[in-house]
Amino acid sequence: MASVSFKNVSKKFGEFVAIMDFNLEIRDKEFLVLLGPSGCGKTTTMRMVAGLEEATSGDIYIDADRINGVLPKYRDVAMVFQSYALYPHLTVEQNIGYPLKIRKVPPAESKQRIVEVARRVELDSLLNRLPKELSGGQRQRVALARAIVRTPRVFLMDEPLSNLDAKLRTQMRSELKHLQHELKVTTIYVTHDQIEAMTLADRVAVMNKGVIEQLGTPREIYNDPRTLFVAGFMGSPSMNLIPGEVRDGVFASAGLRVGGLGRVSISRAVLGIRPEDVHAARVDDPDVNLVAPIYSVELTGDSTLVSLRLGAQLVTLRGDKNFAGQIDQRIGVKVAADRVFLFDGETQARVDV
The missing domain is CATH 2.40.50.140 (Nucleic acid-binding proteins)
Structure with a gap:
């Protein structure tokens, strides 16, 4: 798949510095969680990978390709949003297949890929339903399936479970972990929920005020916090x-x-x-x-x-x-x-x- 690299990346909004001299190497097939409170810069970091924000300075790479200035549609990344962002007038099948339609994938191949992805996320019996006829968990699975069907180099997930109730969040965490293990796609996941970070991540980057305070496995960060902020943020x-x-x-x-x-x-x-x-x-x-x-x-x-x-x-x-x-x-x-x-x-x- 792909590795993602940030090299001395900064992002400013006017005089406000959202990201400061950011350096991070995300390994191929890794599930990397950006964890921190609101306003720490984690979503801005992800949006720069997607091409929805441009870095003020520094370089961002996917594998050896420098992606600064590359249009989002040419970056080969798929993003799952907090709000699902489904088309209400399209069926589950049509929502999942929309990225393939845009890329003019032949109908027979498109149908095959949609059915396979729907089966993976247990939506194969719901393909003819509209989003309004689905539960919150089912809608989130449609959003995931729409990202998966593209077979991108990188998955970007921006707090995708925050709109679900506690029981569904637990179920979806398990499904996400298993899917990423099966698909082996490099994944960057943004959350303020340290339970999600602990249960999902291969490594966690704990962010505060636009910088990484500590990077390591969930166990390393929990058992060996290096700063007062990390100690207070990690644990429930x-x-x-x-x-x-x-x-x-x-x-x-x-x-x-x-x-x-x-x-x-x-x-x-x-x-x-x-x-x-x-x-x-x-x-x-x-x-x-x-x-x-x-x-x-x-x-x-x-x-x-x-x-x-x-x-x-x-x-x-x-x-x-x-x-x-x-x-x-x-x-x-x-x-x-x-x-x-x-x-x-x-x-x-x-x-x-």
Whole structure:
């Protein structure tokens, strides 16, 4: 298929810099997710690959072909939009086959390709229906099929699951992952949903203010965040980030103390700890790091999320599904020093201990 490369790419809208000196190599057949909050530049990055935006400076390549200035129709990419973008007066079959009609593919070949793609996305029994007669999930599958039928070099997907309900999103994630594995087409996927990034991506590029803060596999980014932004963005529920001070390897903040952090001393520090690494304990346990009142208890099915009030913020722990604590009840908390992350509050960078 194709690799995609960004080399020193910047994009400005007037005085506003949307993308700044962007460098990224997307491998052939890779599923690469651009992850970040609204306004971080991820959709702009994708639109530059599609040819819907032009880079202000720098170069973009598909394989060895520099595509700056190349018209979108000659780039051989297919885009799936958040809004489906189906033609309401055309049937499912006609919507899927529209790219082939534009390219004047012979009718017999076109019919064969439409039927094959429809079968892949389980739409073969719905080919004569109009979009208004389909569910949200079925409409999204039509949009996917329309992109697949072209057999492009690169798939571009701009938050394609955000309009679906939770159950359909889970189902469609599985279908997308399996389809990309079958088709082996290089895919760039934009989302602000870190669960989608974790479950779909071969690699994730976490973006913030027009730059990549960290690039790696979902496991690498979750287990080894290199900046405060990445630590707080990746994870559901998000990592507990607690401001405080470190002196000679002991972190202290509003009733929380965690030792065993080497010989580090930082006047403005942030301690990060995942909810699954915070454990409830008895108040009179001599090894507790914190005693605090319960603020809320949320049963999620396989576990219970317990939020504790620590000064002006909350600390969340993931407890057993049978956790029986009550709001305002004081409980103890244990935090293992080897499971915490330490960040410099000034530079936002991770501090290794």
